[in-house]
Amino acid sequence: MIPIFSRLFQTSSLPFPNPSKRCLQIANRPCAITVLHLRWLSKYSHVSTPSTGADAAFILHQTAWALRRKNTSVSQKSQRKKTISRPILSSTIASVPIVKTAMKLCCMRVVTILCGTGKNCVYRGIIMIADALKQQVCNTIDSRRDEIIHIGESIMDAPELGFKEQRTADRVKETLEDLDLSYEEGLALTGVKAVLRGAKPGPTIALMGELDALQVPGHPRADPKTQAAHACGHNAQIAGLMGAAMGLVQPEITEHLAGNIVFFAVPAEEYVEINYRIGLIKSGQTTFLTGKQELVQLGQFDDIDMAIMIHTTGPDVSAGSMGLSPSSNGFVAKNIRFLGKASHAGGSPEKGVNALYAAQLSLSAINAQRETFRDEDCVRVHPIITKGGDLVNIIPAEVTMETYVRAKTA
Incomplete structure (x- = not known):
């Protein structure tokens, strides 16, 4: 300043x-x-x-x-000056x-x-x-x-x-x-x-x-x-x-x-x-x-x-x-894409790779870390799944997630 x-x-x-x-x-x-x-x-x-x-x-x-x-002027006699x-x-x-x-x-x-x-x-x-x-x-x-x-x-x-x-x-x-x-x-x-x-x-x-x-x-x-x-x-x-x-x-x-x-x-x-x-x-x-x-x-x-x-x-x-308010959190935004392999969910699910399950595992992993967040760091992680698949009878081949990670910057 x-x-x-x-x-x-x-x-x-x-x-x-x-x-x-x-x-x-x-x-x-x-x-x-x-x-x-x-x-x-x-x-x-x-x-x-x-x-x-x-x-x-x-x-x-x-x-x-x-x-x-x-x-x-401090005094006319001395003609001294000071800054106020x-x-x-x-x-x-x-x-x-x-x-x-x-x-x-x-x-x-x-x-x-x-x-x-x-x-x-x-x-x-x-x-x-x-x-x-x-x-x-x-x-x-x-x-x-x-x-x-x-x-x-x-x-x-x-x-x-x-x-x-x-x-x-x-x-x-x-x-x-x-x-x-x-x-x-x-x-x-x-x-x-x-x-x-x-x-x-x-x-x-x-x-x-x-x-x-x-x-x-x-x-x-x-x-x-x-x-x-x-x-x-x-x-x-x-x-x-x-x-x-x-x-x-x-x-x-x-x-x-x-x-x-x-x-x-x-x-x-x-x-x-x-x-x-x-x-x-x-x-x-x-x-x-x-x-x-x-x-x-x-x-x-x-x-x-x-x-x-x-x-x-x-x-x-x-x-x-x-x-x-003395300060605010900083944040970064993350867009995450999970890729799997599509397959018929009823006829041959074993041939697919479910990207939604991978996304769910990532959420669980994030949640497992929450107990390590210190209150004074004001950490906030709040993801949402923006795409969970295409059709209910197809193993999801692509899932997308968006999240913010907020915390104090110093």
Whole structure:
């Protein structure tokens, strides 16, 4: 984190203490913000757990903290000067509905950071200016509450899978047009990107929301044809993203901002329909299997210094609350093919080699290893058989399996 914050806030000569420790020390209030450090391409916030999309808690990551310094005279007699480092932080919001929390957290962080590079932003002044701006942003968001919730509900009722989110992208574009924000579309097939430019130069901060849904057969609000459902709460992300745009787009806000804000609706976060995505790669439509990877290689993050996003979590956390998550699991995906020999299952089964039995043996072998997994490593292996044979009266000659192997990366 040090290089990017050093560059953004012109504090390259300052020592940076432990950001996590410092963040908790200042006024005993943690800075609830999720940072995607694009230089390392590390996505810190990802929790794929079911949510109703109504009220939920947030899993947010502790941010690095930013310092700004101001040279002030120590005494007129000695004319000595010293550098004073001040934290640029402010309060967070808790115990409010999911969409409002998402928008306000994002807006508050953006206003604090971007105002921190303006010419009027000197220690106490920055807090006063930022607080007033944030209150105005929050008031605007509150006044459009019903409209924002409607966006989230309409997306909930029209879930789409990754790289196919045409209707969801259209909903984003309609809202941006209503706000007189120009945008790029069709990025990584369905992504939408708008830029709100501040009055002064400074860093570019992106607010991100994910467009896609999961496949959840039996979900009460699943699409009956595709079985797609917003069980991961991405509809709330997009509603929050659009609400943040509504709050920040006002001229009386942007005239105080030093830097730019990107509103970025990104496709294909969920790692599903792998065969379909492999087909996209083979046909030259994409290069990678997920949306953010594709957007990075397209250069769509080259003009972005930092990105912020939120994610819902499940019902095991009190509704209307938020939390900090220190890290997430990494994972690898495996596609496995078992080959045997076909034969008539009734007439001459002894002449066949049953590939399904081999697949079953592999599952048993994996399960036999589970007792060796340490709890602190958070290992998860969850395979499914995607093809178990062709006909019931034929010994299976080909069986395919798909699995994730998740665990801590360090």
